[in-house]
Amino acid sequence: MSHFTTVETKVQCFVTLQKVIAELGFTFKEGETKVRGYQGELTDAIAVIDTKSTYDIGVVKTQSGYSFIGDWDMLQVRAGVEKDEFLKNVNKRYAYHKVMDEVKKRGYSVVEEQTSEQQVVTVKVRRFA
Numbered sequence: 001m002s003h004f005t006t007v008e009t010k011v012q013c014f015v016t017l018q019k020v021i022a023e024l025g026f027t028f029k030e031g032e033t034k035v036r037g038y039q040g041e042l043t044d045a046i047a048v049i050d051t052k053s054t055y056d057i058g059v060v061k062t063q064s065g066y067s068f069i070g071d072w073d074m075l076q077v078r079a080g081v082e083k084d085e086f087l088k089n090v091n092k093r094y095a096y097h098k099v100m101d102e103v104k105k106r107g108y109s110v111v112e113e114q115t116s117e118q119q120v121v122t123v124k125v126r127r128f129a
Contacts, residue, residue, distance in 0.1 A: 003038040003071040007087060011094055012065035014047075016101070020093040021049055024086075029056070037071035045069060051079035057086075096121060 011017050021028065032048040035058035045058025049068075055078050058069040068090075072083040100123075103110065108125035115121050 003073065004035070004041070004043050004069055005072055005083075006060060006067050006069045007072075007083060008062070008067050009065065009087065009091065011090070013098070014059075014066065016094060016097045017059070017066060017090075019097055020090055023093055024089055026050060026057075032056075035069055038074055041071075043069060051075060051081055053079035055079055057081070092119075099123070 018028065026049050029048040029050050033045055034042045035045050035048055035056045036042060036054055043058065046061050047059040049057040049059065051057060055071055055075045057075065060067045060069050075081040103125050108127045110123055111126045112124040
């Protein structure tokens, strides 16, 4: 019986996803496309995120972008990776990078950046003509 569950995301850029995964302290297993799950079960992915345990998080290409696949119950127990927290952190950092990419693309410079106690990021930008 499979314990793998796929979680949809709004992630569309793999390069930005790679940055985010690194910022969160994970690495991709280079060349790996098999995600490890319960009792040695394997499933396919285009990339595998190393959780430093015997359970992995896979990245799956979908029509709308990328999704994550894993045995989330065991990932929480064995690797300390809780699904909702992982997704919240990925989405937050991904949105940050997409905004910063757009700021640069439009010719703006970051003048000031602050993070509140509630973890709200405020960025002030400026463009010189």
